[in-house]
Amino acid sequence: MRRFRPAASGLLALCLVLTAGVAGAVNLTPPHGRHVPPLRLPPPVDPATLVTTCDSAAASPDDGQRTGPGVSTESLDANLALAQCGDAVRLYPTTARFHYQLGRARQKLGDYTGALESYRRAAELGSPIGAFSAAVMLRDGNGVVRDDDAAARLLAACADKGDPACLNALGYQYQQGLGVGRDPARAAALYRQAADGGLASAAVNLGFLYRDGEGVARDYAEAARLFRLAADKGDAVGSRNLALFYRDGLGVPKDEALAVTYFQQAADRGDEDALIKLAFAYISGSGVGRDAAKSFSYYQQAAGRGSSDGMAGLAYAYANGLGVAADGKMAAFWMLRALAAGNEYSFDQLANHWNAWNLDMRVATQAMLRDRGLYGGELNGTLNRETLAAIRRLAGR
Structure with missing residues (x-):
């Protein structure tokens, strides 16, 4: 047995030599590659710093929590905002402004119940404008059941945080006694605080x-x-x-x-009543030189904005030829438009001062009432019982 040890030892040595040679030849050193640093996760995204597609589509210029410039209600694409803000709410469910912006989209689409739900959720998450919007919907019964008590609670919660809009709205609640006891002194204090803000x-x-x-x-x-x-x-x-x-x-x-x-x-x-005041000033010469054409222009502007006083002013101008050629038919046209819009002056003039208007205008008024299916009598310019009844019907009385 001793004779074979050297041979075994030699064989083992030979194997080691051969193994080393082969390893060197085929480079069996395990690959180690480049240095890879430990995996680090990016810092969490703060939604307050983002301008998301929801913000671009539906942020309000009046929201102090907005990111970006905001979009007016008129310019808001409600369907786009609904999709974008729905995604934002799912991704960031505790970010108040996304719920508020979703509410804006829902309200413009006529989903008042959904809008109120979104505004209330925004309020719960700390959005003053969400609380204000929900309160106004409840106070005015805008598409939802009116609830002055709930409106007052919402406003009180955000007024306590010093929000001027909520302070002002809560002041109105106290001035009118809506959901709270009527207290004009408290209203004054709240208005003052909001004005100071x-x-x-x-x-x-x-x-x-x-x-x-x-x-x-x-x-x-x-x-x-x-x-x-x-x-x-x-x-x-x-x-x-x-x-x-x-x-x-x-x-x-x-x-x-x-x-x-x-x-x-x-x-x-944009104040319509100021246009009426200017029109009257230029007719009467109060503070300016008399200028019937300018007066007519101001009445036109007011009527174009939907002002019934502007419509009645045009009727007066056409009837009397002030700033425009006298035209009884046009006078009747504008008088009846004002009357249908609920204008008190028009009703008073037609019901109580009928004969102060010229005959052409009175006859044209009867003809137009007949065309509306409200009058079936003679076209004679007389304020008979049937004419008065037609006037009252058009006025909704």
Whole structure:
């Protein structure tokens, strides 16, 4: 047995040598590749910093939590927003603004129940505009069952956080006694807080309280100051009411020319009633030189915006040839349009001052009432019982 040990040892050595040689020849060293760092997950995405497709489609310019510039209700593509914001809500279910933006899409599509649900969920997640939107729907019964108590609770919750819009709306609830006990003094305090937060409409509302002595001592000077504050912030109602104060000399020196300036400012900002005031100023020469053509133009602008007072003004202009050629048929046309729109002046003129209008206009009025199927009598310009009944029917009375 000892004779074979060296041979065995030699064979083993030979095998090792051969193995090493083969390994060297075919490079059997295990591959190790490049250095790979440990796997690190990206940091979690913060939805508050994103501008998603939902934001681009449905963010509101009035939402303090928005990302991006926002989209007006008129420009909002509701079907696109519904799809994009539905995806955003599923991906980020605890982000308040996505629920609110989904609510905007639903409301524009007429899904008021769904919109209210989305607004309420947004409110629960901390969206002031969501709370405000839900409250307004409930307060006004806009497509849902009216619930003043629920509206007041929603507004109180976001007013406690200092949101100006909610403070202002809650002030209205207290002023009118909607869902809370009527308390004009509390309303004034809430309006003041909202105005101090920069909300122009709250300054206007507080101005009305000072004008009327409601919840505060009547103070025309303070009311004028508040209206001016709102006007300086671009509020049309503030501009119009400041104009009225200058026209009538309430809290400020009477200045009809300055009143016209502020009426024009309000009209430029979209206020229909300011257009009527300007039209009257140019007819009467109050603060400006008389100019019937300009007066007619302002009545046209107001009527074009759907103002029934503008329609009645056109009827007056056509009947009297003010700024336009006299035309009884056109006078009747605009008078009846105003009447159908619920205009009180038109009803009073036709029902109580019929004979003050010229015969052509009265006959044309009867003819147009007949064309509407409301009158079957003679076309003689007489305010008979049948004509009066037709006028009342058109007015919805």
